[in-house]
Amino acid sequence: MEIAVVGSEDFVVGFRLAGIKKVYGVPPEKLQETIMQLVQEKGVGILAVHTKDLESLPQQLHDRLMASVEPVVIPVGAEEGDIRDKVRRAMGIDLYKSK
Numbered sequence: 001m002e003i004a005v006v007g008s009e010d011f012v013v014g015f016r017l018a019g020i021k022k023v024y025g026v027p028p029e030k031l032q033e034t035i036m037q038l039v040q041e042k043g044v045g046i047l048a049v050h051t052k053d054l055e056s057l058p059q060q061l062h063d064r065l066m067a068s069v070e071p072v073v074i075p076v077g078a079e080e081g082d083i084r085d086k087v088r089r090a091m092g093i094d095l096y097k098s099k
Contacts, residue, residue: 001045004038004071006031011050011076032057035065044071051077 002022005015009025016023022044026034031053038044047065054062054075065073 001071002043003046003048004041004044005048006034006038007050007053011053015048028053028056032061035061039065039068039071039073047071047073048076049073051075 003020004022004024005012005020006024006026008028012023012025022038024034024038035047035049035057038047049065054065054073057065066075
């Protein structure tokens with residue numbers, strides 16, 4: 001399974017530098033189309049999208065993406081919330097849990 005990242009060029013540049021191969025810098029009018037293509041693509045296990053970009057999508061699509069298990073859609077940005085919940089949702093385990 002691969003990690004894919006979609007968003008503005010400013011958002012995705014750091015992911016490219018980190019070595020993630022499936023990085024898509026798209027204009028706002030192509031965002032929804034690109035996300036839908038990636039959700040359908042086999043092999044994508046995690047899809048990272050800027051929080052504000054997710055919020056700009058139609059509510060029904062937003063809800064579908066947030067409930068998605070394959071791929072897991074991870075909102076990234078200033079308001080991303082608790083990273084522990086994101087890791088648990090993406091990997092299915094709690095890495096921070098002590099015995």
